[in-house]
Amino acid sequence: MKNIIQSIIYGLVGLSIFGWFSVFITVLSISDPGPDSYIVGFFSDNIMSSERIENLGFDNFAEISSSFFTTLFFHMNLTLIIITASTTIGWCIVSHFLNIDAPGKAKIYAIHWLIVSAIFIGLVFGITWYFTSSTTYPAAEGITTSGQWLLIFMSLLIYVVPYYLGVLLGTARFARSSVLLANKLPGGF
């Protein structure tokens, strides 16, 4: 149990190295960044289509930014944070129970890790896709196709990197050969 708790702590440390940024933007979105903020400008220039916004009956993105960030963007990031944290911590815990009972056997479980990672990446992709194309959120209709792909790319970057760092540090010591480059960590860590 002590080793599992240690793994969870290391996993959380790994997550937080870059994961703080996703928490930051989530907190920022629920607190409504305001029409003049940098993030609203960025979304207006790169994600949203002014034509589609006008079709929705608004002059520009700033008018619907509050609704976009406090609902769609917040819900999407919160879901992704929960999925990322639970997948990372879940792997850290499960790695202690992988049946690695002989020298050299950990490598076999690289397949398991790849499957878990692929499912996770798929989930991040799917969740971002779902929120950015959902009719539940009217503001989603203002997102351009290239904007949608940019958001998916950013989600993958913001959530997969912390996940990888989390499992890199949090995987059970004896299971490290199953995670890409984790076996390069010092033995005593």
Next chain:
Amino acid sequence: MKNFIIGIGGTGAKCLEHLLHCCSAGLGPDNLWAGMVDQDEANGNVSRTKILLSKYMNLRSNLRDEAKHDLSKESNLFKTNISANNDSVWLPLKGADPTLEQVINYNVLKPEVKDLIDCLYDPEEKMQNLSEGFRARPNIGAAAMLATTSNEDDPFWSQIYKAIDAARGGEQVRVFIISSIFGGTGASGFPNIARRIKQIQQEKNVTSNFHLGGALMLPYFNYEVPEENMDGELFAKPEEFLDQTKGALEYYSKLFEYNKIFDQVYVTGWDPLSKLANFKMGGNLQNNPPLFPELYAALGALRFFSSENTISENQEIFHIGKNDGNDILWSDIPNVSNSLNSKESISKLIRFAFSYNWMYGPALTGSWSRIKKYQNENWFKRLIFKNTYNNDTKTCEVGHEHNQEIILLMQEYCQDVLTWITDMQYSTVANTDQKMDLIVSDFFSEFKAKNVSKRVNIKEKLNASEKNQFNTLINDSKNLKLLNIMSNISYKKIYRDQKGLGVFMDILFRSCEQ
């Protein structure tokens, strides 16, 4: 505190075998001098213990070397510093094929003394070749023992003299003798050697700090003697064991009543007797299996040496036995002291032997080109690579000859442990109603009672399903799996003074407990 143990005869040697394994498991005292007494030097039981003793000392000296490989002072693996004479077996009668007649110079005796000898010994007893022991004739053994020198120049007796001198110098000294009460060498050696030790103590005027203990094995096994080709042969007859024991107990009862020879005596017996499949008169073919009651004698000795054992002024006689039922369980094994749990230590050693023999030993055997495939694994990096890395040559030296010697010697020892426990479990209860349930061994070994030279055959390789049965190896509730061992070795703390292969060996040993 200095400790000395003397195993007399075949039984004494077998009890020492148990004691050595217990010392490997950490149940022994800090230091111990071990010696054996047997006229039958080639005896299979004695040879087996002699080899085991030298293996123990060799492994320990290699793994307790502060410069190269150190298990650490805190480690219980091979805790006891056991020493022995160059030849650990003392032959009471030296010379080629002596007979009793030659030993007592029968031909030059006065006629009246000759007549007395003729009354005490049959003609065949006088002419019996004694190079293969006293053949269950304590009367021969007693005469032979008394005829031998026991002076300070003899390497065996010099140790006793040193022990008594150490006691006179203020150091606590404990000497323990183990033998059977029946048979030849043991029955004759036990009282005679004990009395001689006591005599030396009195001669040196040592009245304190010196304690003598002993374990007497009452009959605990028998065997069937083949009828062919036995005419005129002298050999141990199992049907005489009980009568011999009765006589011996009467003798000891009187001895103990009038003379305090021993401080503590441990008496062990077994009912029903274990039935050995093969009978051999002596020599290297007499290779009897380790039996459970001998473990009691060994644990008695370790209890005697324990620092928690306070020895009173009065002579104490302890009896030990298992539960009333026919099942022999872990709970029948007594603890050495409050702080030394026999069951936990022995089961840890067995688990260590299994995991080393089939999992880690093979992974560490061979040249670096073969071993290096594990170099990125945590256990290897943390316990092996770092500790066998040579900064000058910038190489990991685990595959070097001197390291490989230790790795292979440990594997051999682990096979000895597995053979010992398996043989004991099967042989103690074979052909009786008893059942021994200490370990499950059928998945890693084969037992052939009739094959004296190799009763237990340890499988060279195990398949995955056999390895998976590791959690059932010890009959306890721990359910320790190989996965848990792998996990434990990656997390157990490395002691500061550990070095070289000592790091891995101790961590693996400690990882074998829950």
